[in-house]
Amino acid sequence: MKSTSINTHLGNIAIDNEVIAQYAGAVANECFGIVGMANVNVADGLVSLLKKDNIKRGIGVSIGQGRKLTLDFHVIVAYGVSISAVTDNLIDNVKYKVEEFTGLEIEKINIFVEGVRVID
Template sequence: MKGHMNTEMGEIIIDNEVVAKYAGSAAVECFGIVGMAAVNVKDGLVKLLKRESISRGVNVEIDNDNMNIDMHIIVAYGVSITAVTENLISNVKYKVEEFTGLKAGTINVYVEGVRILD
């Protein structure tokens, strides 16, 4: 289901892909995040996504003006995963709520890998 809001001037419908791209962009701005991950369930392989396909690492479900977001990330080696994910959730929640006007429900973070930065 898409994000749906009624205003006094008309109706606003937000596609899940738009929210996913925005959430992915907000995520990679966070300290300690190397990038978004695509998981191949069949092979169990994790792939670091390029900037153009960042939304593939994000799954958004919108129901009754409430968003649930799943994010698959790769973190930098040597950082505190707890600190990075708490910062990520806070940052994405704030930015997506401001961007869409919808309330963020749950934001689930799946750490799919660790990468040593060059």
């Protein structure tokens, strides 16, 4: 279990990376054009849509130098939308909301579009 520690004048705060991933996934699912997070099975080369309670598995969180976050999103986008517009929206929303939530700066957000789905 990896976590990030923040020292304050009142004490130490530890935030588990899974908490950051869960929150970032919830923010991403609110973005227009995102169908959901993807679960990538490297051995079989299969990609599947994750259910809402497992979205953190589609997100990688790492802490770099200076306690800066790097987030890796594996997403499935809606058919017929501009991928660049969707990813720009995702980056802007996640950067703002996760930095406000955690108090940590985001250094980089990597987005891997793993598939396209038609929305009913």
